Amino acid sequence: MDEGVVRQVARAQSHSVSPHEPADVEAAAWMARLHAPDRTEDTVAAFRAWCAADPAHAAAFEHMTLVWEVAGGLHAERASLSPPPAPDVPSRRLVLAGIAGGLVLAVGGIGFWQRAGATVYSTAVGEQRRVTLADGTRVILDTDSRIRVRLDDKARRVTLVRGRASFTTAATDPRPFEVEAAGRHVQVQPGVAQLDIRRDADDVTVTLVDGGAQVVGLPGDAAPVTLAGGQQLATAAAGVRLSQPNVADAIAWQGGRAVFRDDTLAAAVAEMNRYSAVKLAVAPEVAALRVSGTYRVGDNAAFARSVGTLLTLRVVGQGDRLTLVR
Template sequence: MPKEIRDAASHWVAMRDAGTMTARDECDLATWLAADPLHARAFAEAEAFWGTMSGAQVKAALHDRYGRTTVPRGLRPGAWLSSQWARPALAASLVLILVGSAQDWPTRIRADAVTETGERRDVSLDDGSMVQLNTGSAIAIDYTGNRRVIRLLKGEAAFTVAPDRTRPFTVRSGEGSTTALGTRFIVRHDDESTNVTVTEHRVRVAWPTPYMATLDLDEGQATRYGPGGIEPAHRVDASAATAWTRGVLVFVDRPLGEVVAELNRYHPGIIRVIGADLAARRVSGGFRTDDPVGAIGTLQHTLGIRSTRITNRLIFLHS
């Protein structure tokens, strides 16, 4: 659907929700809806998405986005949400976000940088530090005079930290945090757990419950934390761990189910393995992150398995 139609539909939904529609506006809306079936469809979709949002969700998202940094008084939510134009503008913005990603809008509101499925993105920070976002990831940036905090809202990111002894560099993910004591590390957030891998120097991982626990990781070490606390450090292959930053996924003797789950992160569709025995078969190899469908073809040939495809968006692997 053309972007201009989606934008127009969002505008109309925002005006109606804000209660600013005049009799003339209602006539104009009716004329616009009747002019093209796509107009009515776009309006219905935008209205449905907007209707799924609660005031509490919007308030929480806005508080997280604006309450964590210093914002000029005129731009604070309390000052501008009540203005005549602010509510329609906010509504239109949120509707557009929802149309693009119905389930992901709270993350997008809070985020300063986002990647779509299959995308990687380099983000330069004000202090000279660098962040490389992996597929389907999002971060929020909170820099102040005495600290540098990045919140990993979802996904995975590699951090190259510029030294600054006066301002610690911390990545928060879930309930825990990782503070750089060196320069390069990777953080990945999956559901309730977070994985941390150090590729250069050292980091300190902290988990607050049931008591504040910390673990220092050296270069080539990794850990995971979550509801069960912080797991002991273990050695990893740093080259394999950072392969995604070069557009490659490397697997050494991993179950097919795990390999396919990783490929799914880069695929704008669904790939499934049918059967526990097949999912347990071991796989070694390297695959390009920009061609998960090609990787599936390679796996089929190597393992001698078959696939059923409902277009390349829905693929089932089976014996």
């Protein structure tokens, strides 16, 4: 990271949001050093000492993380719902630009190393994003999703905060790879694995496309479940369910599509609403009607017209809301 650029952004932002310009500039410099490829344990120790020397230092470092959020570098890397080909491993400058836009360093009693080393990637409603992590793992984020990534010398850990993400792990990295979502821990076996994880509040669905993985921390103290390629594990408060779905349907979202196979209209509408600011609703008397087909996500008006024609329904519009009625 270009430390001069970091300081320039820090100065510009600190005049409007912080009275502690010298500490902010120092915090920006520390952020650059902590994310430099030549970072050492001495750097981390010096950072701890700097934070401990003055409460204003720790506050300035927290402020710097907010500055990066305001800077908005994240938007340049976000993709539309027609995702481009997966990028090659990005250059150092591109990786750091992503950090600048998406970095949120947690503040709390979890240790300075974790605070400085966690990187956040997220998408808004209607967006998808492809990123390559520092270890070579490729990630696709679905609409309205958020992950927190922490890579250290011993392990690679990702937290799915909300939404859905697909992971294709790097084959040559020997460190354990784990994804945590709502207390479920998906531990990927060594080698290349492709997995899709969706979180809806505390309900988590894991689809293993290829490779091997084990899921632990299941509700009701259920025993760990080992997954093979093509299997799906759905976990909820009521228990767990292991199945072997149509994998192509399960990962169709990566191509901007939603596949319904005899789903209720209410369920289909709920899925389509994840991708659009134009919200759909269904009248109670038609909610149980069945829907099948493949639909492009992000265009709820087109979906409503298509389903209305197929099921002989009317589409009633009011503001940014469309209601399907008999």
